[in-house]
Amino acid sequence: MTHRTVGHQAGLPDDPRAHVTAPTPECPVEITLAALHGRWTTLVVRELLRGDRSYSELRAALPALSDKVLSDRLAQLGEAGVVERDRRPGWPPRVRYALTPRGRRLGPVLQALWDWGADTPPGTTGPGAAVR
Amino acid sequence: MTHRTVGHQAGLPDDPRAHVTAPTPECPVEITLAALHGRWTTLVVRELLRGDRSYSELRAALPALSDKVLSDRLAQLGEAGVVERDRRPGWPPRVRYALTPRGRRLGPVLQALWDWGADTPPGTTGPGAAVR
DNA sequence: CTGAATCCCTGCCGATACTG
DNA sequence: CAGTATCGGCAGGGATTCAG
Numbered sequence: 520m521t522h523r524t525v526g527h528q529a530g531l532p533d534d535p536r537a538h539v540t541a542p543t544p545e546c547p548v549e550i551t552l553a554a555l556h557g558r559w560t561t562l563v564v565r566e567l568l569r570g571d572r573s574y575s576e577l578r579a580a581l582p583a584l585s586d587k588v589l590s591d592r593l594a595q596l597g598e599a600g601v602v603e604r605d606r607r608p609g610w611p612p613r614v615r616y617a618l619t620p621r622g623r624r625l626g627p628v629l630q631a632l633w634d635w636g637a638d639t640p641p642g643t644t645g646p647g648a649a650v651r
Numbered sequence: 652m653t654h655r656t657v658g659h660q661a662g663l664p665d666d667p668r669a670h671v672t673a674p675t676p677e678c679p680v681e682i683t684l685a686a687l688h689g690r691w692t693t694l695v696v697r698e699l700l701r702g703d704r705s706y707s708e709l710r711a712a713l714p715a716l717s718d719k720v721l722s723d724r725l726a727q728l729g730e731a732g733v734v735e736r737d738r739r740p741g742w743p744p745r746v747r748y749a750l751t752p753r754g755r756r757l758g759p760v761l762q763a764l765w766d767w768g769a770d771t772p773p774g775t776t777g778p779g780a781a782v783r
Numbered sequence: 784c785t786g787a788a789t790c791c792c793t794g795c796c797g798a799t800a801c802t803g
Numbered sequence: 804c805a806g807t808a809t810c811g812g813c814a815g816g817g818a819t820t821c822a823g
Contacts, residue, residue: 534769539694541715547768548693548761554768558816561680562671574785583673585817590786600771611784612823624767629680631763635756636679636686637666639732690796706805717797722806743804744803 551628554599559584561632563592564618564625567602571617601625683760686731691716693764695724696750696757699734703749733757 539546544553555561559581566572566580577589593616596602601622605615618625671678676685687693691713698704698712709721725748728734733754737747750757 536769537697540713542690542694547766548697548764550768551764552687552693555684558674561684562674565669565680581672585819586786587788587818588816591816593786606785612786614785621771624770628763628767631760632680632683634679635760636682637668638756639753717799718806719798719808720796723796725806744806746805 554596554601557592557595559588560592560595561629563596564601564622565629567616567618567622568626571615574614574616577616596622686728686733689724689727691720692724692727693761695728696733696754697761699748699750699754700758703747706746706748709748728754
């Protein structure tokens with residue numbers, strides 16, 4: 520076979536969830552897409568892959584990201600078990616955001632997304648191939 | 652190292668696109684997410700990973716998917732260079748849909764999405780962890 | 784400093800009907 | 804068989820304002 524990751528059991532072959540006929544939330548692919556769903560989400564995860572961050576550090580790293588969406592994303596990633604909030608006592612309020620072990624395992628996922636998107640210099644096979 | 656695909660250069664370390672501060676379409680991750688964007692898209696790709704299909708075979712495999720969305724998805728995947736249309740002459744019209752080589756390379760991407768979503772039995776770390 | 788609440792606008796997608 | 808045209812409901816997300 521051409522591609523088989525090392526000690527990695529492939530889930531697709533005989534798992535019943537590989538045969539769903541609708542985008543059900545039980546499908547593992549949907550679970551991951553739900554965790555990464557929405558604009559800015561992958562960028563927040565990327566930022567946290569580099570180390571834990573405070574709320575304002577995240578805002579500084581992603582200046583065009585609004586408060587609403589940032590807190591939405593952090594809540595969403597918290598629900599998904601990807602991000603952990605560490606609220607420290609004292610004043611002013613200090614909160615640190617960090618990836619959980621599960622969240623760190625998103626590294627290979629983002630890498631796979633990166634690799635596929637990077638392996639085609641714009642204009643080789645894509646949309647504007649013959650256009651100019 | 653724990654995980655490193657064989658002869659695969661990692662793009663993240665020093666590529667300037669790894670430092671974008673907004674969801675720009677030039678980011679490889681965004682390119683991939685754009686190709687897979689929208690409901691049903693991954694299921695259409697999965698179906699085509701199993702072999703080429705006609706329009707009605709796709710409808711039969713995904714009964715709850717409407718005509719509008721199916722043709723939207725096929726057009727979107729065509730634009731992304733993932734799917735190829737093979738229109739055969741004669742009557743009645745016969746059209747076959749198949750993945751391009753680029754489209755077949757989505758296999759590992761879907762596998763990565765699957766693996767992450769599958770490795771947590773619901774209720775271990777996720778949302779309803781303590782709920783029941 | 785760290786967010787939550789509200790408002791409004793836009794784009795997605797589902798249903799239905801129609802065409803080559 | 805293989806689609807397109809049109810419409811409407813709903814959720815996503817940006818700007819702004821308010822709160823702990």
